[in-house]
Amino acid sequence: MLASMFGAALLALTPAAVQVQTPAAQTGHGGAVYFAGEPEGIGDPNPYYENGVYSIFYLKNEGRHPWWMSQTSDLAAWSKPIEAVKVGEQGSPDFWTGSGSVIADPAGGYRLFYTGHDPKGVPTEVTMVARATSLTGPWIKDPQATFAGKPTYDQRDFRDPFVIWNPQAKAYWMVLTSRQKFDAVIALYTSPDLVKWTAAPPLYSERSPLNLEVPDLFSEGDDWFIVFSDQREEFRLVRYLTAPKSDGKYEYGRFNGLDGRAFYAGRTAGTGRERLLFGWVAHKELHKDSRDLVWGGDLVAHAVRRAGPGVLAVSLPDAVAGQFTSQRAIISSTQEQIGPANEALLARANITVKPGDRFGVSFDAGKGGKSILEMDTAKGEAAFLYRGQGANAPRVAFPRTADGRYVIDLVIDAKLGLGVLYINRFRALSFRYYGVDKSNLTLFADGGFSQLTGSVMVRGARKQGEGGSPP
Helix, strand or coil: CCHHHHCCCCCCCCCCCCCCCCCCCEECCCCCCCCCCCCCCEEEEEEEEECCEEEEEEEECCCCCCEEEEEECCCCCEECCEEEECCCCCCCCCCEEEEEEEEECCCCCEEEEEEEECCCCCCCEEEEEEEECCCCCCCEECHHHCECCCCCCCCCCEEEEEEEEECCCCEEEEEEEEEECCEEEEEEEEECCCCCCEEEEEEEEEECCCCEEEEEEEEECCEEEEEEEECCHHHCCEEEEEECCCCCCCEEEEEEECCCCCEEEEEEECCHHHCEEEEEEEEEHHHCCCCCEEEEEEEEEEEEEEEECCEEEEECCHHHHCCCCEEEEEEECCECEEEECCCCEEEEEEEECCCCCEEEEEEECHHHCEEEEEEECCCCEEEEEECCECCCCCEEECCCCCCCEEEEEEEEECCCCEEEEEECCCEEEEEECHHHHHCEEEEEECCCCCEEEEEEEECCCCCCCCCCCCC
């Protein structure tokens, strides 16, 4: 996905494993909970997991979006970002570069599939390839491997190639964002060898003027899942489809929005308990809380798992929770204060309210006004309301409980100016709030809490040589 399109509207299962190599220069988190290696945040992440290391290839949030990369094994310490794929010269099919994926090549090394975008070109978008013997490069472009969507798919919207080895089909599969006339589709190509690709009917289509972006395809348990980012304003969420077999039929899953509108371009890497969903939490215009969300933001990861037949759930990753080792406060029915958010913190609470009541967290910034993170158990919807403003607020639907019991995990990254709420280890609500570090946080319930227990955790001082080292 490209920035110019946002306003207009890896895991790779491979038959071979190649040793991960990492850069020598490395950086820590510098006080941030999440990746802070890019001052302006990132564009779309394209993660790849191997041997305990997540290699996050991403579109740099500047210029024409060249590909950069950083690696981590614990989500706390990251290797120094390096450039992976440069943008092309004017007139080349990759004058701009867009999202894609990385896969180990059974013949040796790796292949990186990416979107080439030339606004004046015909076709406008193509799939392109770069190759390397190491994840850290150098990546050498292979112009002979370039192909377009015509005649099966659209010439203008043909992007975000995601490649896996499909053991059911005994072939490599590539899914892409594209169109067929009036339909938005998850396009499909197949290959025996990562070299020759053949167009197939789309895995999924629906009538829509805008697209189903950055698709991701994987299996867990007895189900297959497509995760994608919906470009339509009324559905601007990371959503999922599910099917019992890789070739479908794909249908929307239960509570198909995994997070709210502030989290976008989500793609996964890892398997089972190690599968993470990486996306960006959008910045706002001029970095002002009162302005609208823009393209690109800060990298955030959710743990994602199959929670039942055809059901995906997201929750707080163990690696993020593990950053918080010192208890700052106890939460109880007589102590509803979380306290100042002038440092990174994790608030975890077990809550019981009267079914149908509203509860949440207030952010009191004094003269800066009061904002609210609310969970409406009558609607089954969570929202972050900056100074009470509901228009364009991040929202996510969650299952209401019959007994009014909820478990919440709230991560605040004071340095980056964002937060992530997890509800019953099932749904997430990410939100941008630059002024969070000047806020005092308090739990509230309109009808009072029947039960309230929990704790506020912060980072403890690390001993020399203890954890947190990059891969």
